[in-house]
Amino acid sequence: MISNRGESLRSGTEIEARWRPPVGNASITLHCYFCGNTANTIDHVPPRACFPDGYAPEGFEFPACEACNQGTKKQDQIFGLYSMLLDFDGSKMRSPEDLEKMSKLRHGIANNYPEALPDEARALPVNRFGSLVTPKPVAVSIPVTPSARDAMEVMSRKLTHALYLREVDRILTTQHRFFGVAYQPQRAGTEALTEFFDSVLPKATVGARGNVRQYGDRFMYKWGAKLPGGFFVYAAQFGRGIVLWGIVIGPQGEIPAVGPLSSMTWLAGACGPGAIAVRPGNKPAEACGGK
Secondary structure: OOOOOOOOOOOOOOOOOOOOOOOOOOOOOOOOOOOOOEEOOEEOOOOOHOOOOOOOOOOOOOEOOHHHHHHHHHHHHHHHHHHHOOOOOHHHHHOHHHHHHHHHHHHHHHHHHHHHHOOHHOOEOOOOOOOEEEEOOOOEEEOOHHHHHHHHHHHHHHHHHHHHHHHHHHOOOOOOOEEEEEEEEEEEHHHHOOOOHHHHHEEEEEEEOOOOOOOOOEEEOOOEOHHHOOOOEEEEEEOOOOEEEEEEOOOOOOOOOOOOOHOOEEOOOOOOOHHHHHHOOOHHHHHHHEE
């Protein structure tokens, strides 16, 4: 279950790990999951920065070109730190592995991207947990930095492309349209969206590692697809914190003209840094192309 009360995701009706990169066949040309160009590396989505060393879920490796793999390393690190800081699973705050990884990420970001770190001087106490008001603060609220917001936007694009390939077995093209956004389910006002995902999306995949016995709730997603047609929707939760969700519409589909989905920023698929590299001068938003 995608939860706003610090619970783990409910797995739903199916636990699947469908997509695997083909091996042992040199005649197969792999294409980058994020831009469609020829792949020559492997990218981990979600990135390994979101997990303690050795805890990244198995089966989430995707073919990528060098530009897409290396071009999002900054956002991978920043998102990794925030996904761990915003996890409402108290057991991870006592885990040596988790604390070590957060310390390592914070140190690296402080050296390379200091503007991305949260401003702790602007922290405010939070006395609400979902619909419950508590006498003592249960957390603190800190404004999201522009770099952190950018990292969440980039990660939502990466995850949309990666999960589409994993479940639909197709790479998004420039003819597809998609959007991806993030929210914190502990925030008041998100309950209806969380309940919608839990009740409507029929399938679920839970991340795990076979060599880690006490893996815990670290990453899972619920999803649904309508094929043919290329329609795909998912909601992915990191631990018991951040949720990324998005929708893909195939080449023959139409973007809704009315309703809440009509106001989303719909982008063209295959818009990773590799697409920008073959069109020098383009900015990421221009490469993606809005609706």
